[in-house]
Amino acid sequence: MFKRILVANRGEIAMRIIRTCRELGIESVALFSDADANAVHIVMADFAENLPGNSPAETYLNIDLIIDICKKYKVDALHPGYGFLAENADFAQACADNGIVFIGPSPQAIRDLGNKLKAKEIARAAGTPTVPGTESALTDVKDAEAFAKEAGFPLMLKAAAGGGGRGMRIVRNLEELPKLFTSCQNEARGAFGSDEIFIERYIEKPKHIEFQILADEHGNCIHLGERDCSIQRRHQKLIEEAPSPALTPELREEMGATAVALAKAAGYSNAGTVEFLLDQENRYYFMEMNTRLQVEHPVTEMVTFVDLVQAQLLIAAGNPLHIKQEDVQIRGWAFEARINAEDPLRGFVPDMGTLKRYLPPAGGGIRLDSGAYEGYTIPSHYDSMVGKLIAFARTREKAMAKMLRALDEYVITGVRTTIPFHSYVFKHPAFTSGNFHTGFIEEHFSDEKISELMSGSGEGESNEHIGLAAALQYYMERTALITTNEQQDEEASLRWKLIHRLGSTSYLPR
């Protein structure tokens, strides 16, 4: 097994990885940008090295610097987490070239599966159903039109190198095709550096179902069941669950076997995720394969008892899989709610700031993967996630009740978060029924509706208490019952920082 690994990531996922390292007795080296000097993952790791600057390019995407740090600390291996360099084949290659084990699949597998057309080709070869569409990149709108005439509408234009919901256009008729073709091509060129686009049938109201797979370097591959990630806003997953309420045991077995076959066909090793669309008639289509640990991996961990990071480390160190397909059992139900700091009143822009009051939920069946703490300032340079709240129970109903209880318990002030939104969703009949698709949010939540939730509108009883509380504070400030001094609050949260210019050689409150 490895003696020391470097974790090329930040925040909660760095903490997640470091925790497993500590449990296995592996030393960890963390990285941190200047803005992340207050982050917990750097104190948790055995060592932590500063990446000067704040922009991702200067820091967590800085391949040369990260390789240098690997050498400085003589690490055996590197875990990329998710995002940043996790699906960068060149980085995986650079690790290999420098004798550092990249904890993930081979550069070739990353490259192949990173291209949507190539991935579809592999899937078709493995016998995995794919969405009907053109099999190679289109350069001329005429080819798209030819396909459209044969397949009918609606259709979807996609950038081959796209991901995360970007580089996609829904086409509803022949007239709008030329314009959308050009704009998709332009976006592909601008955003992904490749104007390869293709067209395929647009699956309406699908569920997003993904299978977690584990493959070792000795040809063994298993799946750990599925996750249902249909609750998304603008292609960003907000709530995930395992298992999916839509799958029968038979369908689970079939889709799981398909995912395993695909991974084997791709020469895949380590942890990966095969994403499918499931249509209203329970037909499934391969969408793409993510060649890394997913944000939502904890729901799988909760229901299978498998520590996925531990499995990744064991596989990367050359061990054969420590569990067999028949050992995998789904032992209950788990949900994950992504708690983001966002302000719905200003178009859901990230609401970065300092967490004034912070009381995380706890108790049986609750797991919170988060780097937040009272007084923590969420840096504005990265994503707006405050934490991943995970609830586990024996049944879907109990897990939902547990999630609602934990959401109620979670107190965050100082920034606005999506907690009220989640509380609403977990009570919504369309959600609790399990009968929802990726259009759930658009169907049930206008931006106005969400901002209403966040401001507590329409909650008669609590309005009364709010009114009274505000009146009491006002009364006390106006009479001599309380001495308010706007400075006091500042003082209470005094944070000291060594100022950078030595010109003023004292500590100053910022």
Add this chain to the structure above:
Amino acid sequence: MFKRILVANRGEIAMRIIRTCRELGIESVALFSDADANAVHIVMADFAENLPGNSPAETYLNIDLIIDICKKYKVDALHPGYGFLAENADFAQACADNGIVFIGPSPQAIRDLGNKLKAKEIARAAGTPTVPGTESALTDVKDAEAFAKEAGFPLMLKAAAGGGGRGMRIVRNLEELPKLFTSCQNEARGAFGSDEIFIERYIEKPKHIEFQILADEHGNCIHLGERDCSIQRRHQKLIEEAPSPALTPELREEMGATAVALAKAAGYSNAGTVEFLLDQENRYYFMEMNTRLQVEHPVTEMVTFVDLVQAQLLIAAGNPLHIKQEDVQIRGWAFEARINAEDPLRGFVPDMGTLKRYLPPAGGGIRLDSGAYEGYTIPSHYDSMVGKLIAFARTREKAMAKMLRALDEYVITGVRTTIPFHSYVFKHPAFTSGNFHTGFIEEHFSDEKISELMSGSGEGESNEHIGLAAALQYYMERTALITTNEQQDEEASLRWKLIHRLGSTSYLPR
């Protein structure tokens, strides 16, 4: 099911109970003494009522006041938690007399099992092995001597109404018997208001093994396996685990069946714990039955997936048991470490104070039942427990690694805690082997040893870093690099409190 219940307790156990209530949609009413106005359980409950004063007698033991509050809020039932009134038969009776369901066994069962002699009688009648001893209370030392001559030494004198390790004397020979007899009788009279004492064989180096049972009001009774609570200091449990490393499946089945038979013989309903001593030859003896939820119940919840508070509520509402014996499966291994605020440098007295920095551990398999938060002041009127740290994994070894990781991660400053002590125990070969008995602490840890652990003595490498950190702070204070102002720290933790005398009608920092 109940609509609303009152939780007649405080802190983490009140939170524990309220959490399950929320998950079941039951309203909860919390109580709080003046010193507990900063406690989280009161914000978590739907309602909270102040018990004026701070002493237990004025507050959480104040039967009349608590019954009045039950009536005011029209609660259906009352959960007593552990400690305080949880094993007070008169209180259970008072609840019944006022039409409030007491969530626990009948007053008669509490009374019978609360008396050690009566409990032994029930156990013998049920065929449960008991420690050989006198069957009725002794008034004359001659009767003790007669027993001693027959049974041999060592022996144990016990107060029939005693508990928690009080009212006991180990007798090693005939000469010291008269003196110890009198002192035990005196303590029994003083501490428990009854001078009933008896004598039995003293079991040397036993394990403390207890079985969790659940019994409904329809004659059904099951057990949920055992907990090993052998790690104690001065009869206070410090670490518990489930299952016990000492039990074979056969012994578990036998002891579990014995515990169930005893509960049935006692006419028991609701959750209870049958405590056994297990000697070096794996012979077990009934010790006592606790007629309430135990502090250490979470380890059983972790390995069986059964929510014990939920089971208590269902049973108290008259439902038949929702699980059968064959549904109970032990799915892994769990440990609980009780984190106490204690100062080993001053004889382990509680080290109450304000938690200056507080970062709780988290991540998969970790559960922390605690009412602590950054800025929380531990009141000096109650116990010194900061929290119960629980670690769960599939094997004992992995659960220990998880616990060690979580202990490392847990940061508490402002008060001294037993965290370093736990870190040491979880690495100690005698502990990791599973081969330990209730004398583990006395055998391996002198008070000096523990205080050494807490002050970090003997840890060469970290001493160097400490020395450097202190030197840097000193250097910065002595030169003009930092301006220290002893007031600033005070200001940073400014807490405002409405002063009680209206004579000064402004808020003052305390």
Add this chain to the structure above:
Amino acid sequence: MNILSQVNEENFDIEIAIDPNRENCFCATIDGREVELKIIEAKPSSLTLSIDGCVRFYEFYKEKGRINTVAHDNRFFKVRLRNRQQDQLEQLLEEFGAGMGGTATDTRIMAPMPGKILGLNVKAGDKVQLGQVVLVLEAMKMENEISSTVEGKVTKINVKVGDIVNNGDIMIETEQL
């Protein structure tokens, strides 16, 4: 004090005063209905209150010296507050422009409860600091030291020793320096 409290466009008519008989408690009605109101904990800009036995945490945010948002239960409620009994001048100013509101509000020291003035520590022209004891009020059979809620120069004193004041009466007026 009679306060109009507006929460997300909904209006509540609130009457509030110190409860002389119970520690940390207030006599309050909301739209005429009596409410049990007690302070559990007060910190700068936040309160933990028991309202009809329901203990919850409220955090207050201000803009231009006025409370305009209450954070509660992870939601942010827009609020607007007016003192209906006494603040006619203020309301006039408010209607003429929000910009002046902030300035106008923080210059007067009002009585927190009914009582009799026992002593006056300042006179017109004096500078007062936030928290400085400005007068002594006998109320609820006790002598209460009243601290300044404002910082500035005293422009007018509306009371003299021996006067009886009511809850919310303006006792001292100041101007900002």
Add this chain to the structure above:
Amino acid sequence: MNILSQVNEENFDIEIAIDPNRENCFCATIDGREVELKIIEAKPSSLTLSIDGCVRFYEFYKEKGRINTVAHDNRFFKVRLRNRQQDQLEQLLEEFGAGMGGTATDTRIMAPMPGKILGLNVKAGDKVQLGQVVLVLEAMKMENEISSTVEGKVTKINVKVGDIVNNGDIMIETEQL
């Protein structure tokens, strides 16, 4: 500065100075061995430090103005610190009685780094406040405002404009009022 740092009876000989070339970094040796030392975050009475790449949190407790305990990793380490180069007077006082130690330590302003005095803002007899700029020191090609580390009356000034000082030199002496 050369500091003798005693942790749980173990002695460490530490040499420490600002690193002029790297932000928030220090040149430090411990028993002659070089150590990478950087401040990640500083708060009143606590530091988050990177020592040889190991980032950890340290909290300092004082008695009579002297650091006597470091809280780290849930342990409480007893420490004792002495400035070996400069503090001979202090050590003498210390040996005569701990009671005087606290008073004696906090009355002198020492140079944080080698440099040249560019300006003096106080003279003997002046009162100085904590944090007040008392002199300007040219070091590392910059003008550095030196703030007072003490509160009291200036009794003696050991430097004049143009003087070269070394790390740890006593520049100004004061007495408590």
